[in-house]
Amino acid sequence: MSILGTSNLDVFGLNLGGNTFGWTTDEATSHGVLDAFVEAGGNFVDSADSYSVWVEGNSGGESETIIGSWLAKGERERLVVATKVAQHPEFPGLSAGNVAAAADASLTRLGTDYIDLYYAHQYDPNTPIAESAAAFDALVRGGKIRHIGLSNFPAERIDEWFTVARAEGFAAPVALQPKYNLVAREDFETELAEVSARHHLAVLPYFSLASGFLTGKYRSAADHEGKARGGMAAGYLNDHGLRVVDALVSVAEELNVEAATVALAWLRSRDNVVAPIASASSVEQLPALMASASLELSNEQLQILNAVSEPVKVS
Numbered sequence: 001m002s003i004l005g006t007s008n009l010d011v012f013g014l015n016l017g018g019n020t021f022g023w024t025t026d027e028a029t030s031h032g033v034l035d036a037f038v039e040a041g042g043n044f045v046d047s048a049d050s051y052s053v054w055v056e057g058n059s060g061g062e063s064e065t066i067i068g069s070w071l072a073k074g075e076r077e078r079l080v081v082a083t084k085v086a087q088h089p090e091f092p093g094l095s096a097g098n099v100a101a102a103a104d105a106s107l108t109r110l111g112t113d114y115i116d117l118y119y120a121h122q123y124d125p126n127t128p129i130a131e132s133a134a135a136f137d138a139l140v141r142g143g144k145i146r147h148i149g150l151s152n153f154p155a156e157r158i159d160e161w162f163t164v165a166r167a168e169g170f171a172a173p174v175a176l177q178p179k180y181n182l183v184a185r186e187d188f189e190t191e192l193a194e195v196s197a198r199h200h201l202a203v204l205p206y207f208s209l210a211s212g213f214l215t216g217k218y219r220s221a222a223d224h225e226g227k228a229r230g231g232m233a234a235g236y237l238n239d240h241g242l243r244v245v246d247a248l249v250s251v252a253e254e255l256n257v258e259a260a261t262v263a264l265a266w267l268r269s270r271d272n273v274v275a276p277i278a279s280a281s282s283v284e285q286l287p288a289l290m291a292s293a294s295l296e297l298s299n300e301q302l303q304i305l306n307a308v309s310e311p312v313k314v315s
Contacts, residue, residue, distance in 0.1 A: 002274050005174035005202035007147045011044040011080055013268055013293030015204050017279030018047035022062025023055050024281040030066045036283045038078055040290045046277050048084035048121055049106050060088045061109050068111035076112055084121035094124035099135035103144055119149035129160045137170035151177035155195040162199050180205035182214055182263055183236045183244050186311035196272050205267055208276035209260055210236050216249045216259035247308040251301050257291060264292030266305050
């Protein structure tokens with residue numbers, strides 16, 4: 001367990017992704033995953049009001065609704081719940097009115113009266129940072145959210161949010177959710193690592209397993225065919241990506257663990273990373289993810305992975 005940035009939230013070293021709930025997992029399976037996650041010591045789940053609007057027949061909020069039905073079984077105090085605003089079709093952007101309305105909608109779907117960590121899901125160029133920061137602060141003061149997070153924000157806009165928060169006495173963000181993994185290092189390490197350290201933000205990477213690519217199971221285009229996230233993972237199928245996977249699998253075999261376990265443990269070794277986000281479509285996928293929270297890689301193993309994954313741009 002680790003404290004999340006400057007917050008008072010004590011979280012497990014794996015942040016369970018809720019993006020599969022209502023997409024690749026139905027409600028019953030999702031409940032089974034949550035049951036197993038908590039029983040194994042997990043306490044931190046990530047969602048968004050837009051999950052999973054990309055699925056035919058969905059309208060957004062399905063993930064939150066499923067998490068809410070699980071919480072309704074009397075489990076609210078066992079889970080640190082994170083969700084987001086800005087991408088739901090009915091609640092786009094970060095204007096003050098939209099943030100307030102979207103938060104109420106998320107609270108209703110989750111069946112709770114507070115959200116532990118509420119993210120601005122992406123930077124909104126059409127809304128002044130001062131307006132958004134004030135809206136999130138109002139939610140904190142109103143007891144509807146406990147802490148603020150930022151996701152998909154450029155470094156200069158993160159700095160601006162903190163400048164506004166200090167000047168106005170607003171609650172400041174405690175967490176940053178960037179895209180970051182062994183085959184996608186450049187954007188975070190060249191733009192966001194320094195700003196997250198300067199503001200003492202807990203880093204909670206998404207796409208931690210590169211849409212499944214870092215499980216080591218996808219070595220050719222044929223391996224991705226028919227997979228729900230195959231198109232996203234296939235983008236890493238190049239010489240650089242395959243070299244990273246080869247090294248990852250080699251280290252995993254040496255340790256007698258899954259490649260996914262090593263990929264997540266590598267992220268945990270990075271400065272300010274508290275709990276990588278990874279999702280499970282079944283209970284059977286959980287053990288490899290959970291094991292990453294206690295796996296400590298040796299200096300030699302870290303050096304191997306660092307060298308082979310030296311940042312390059314991947315289209």
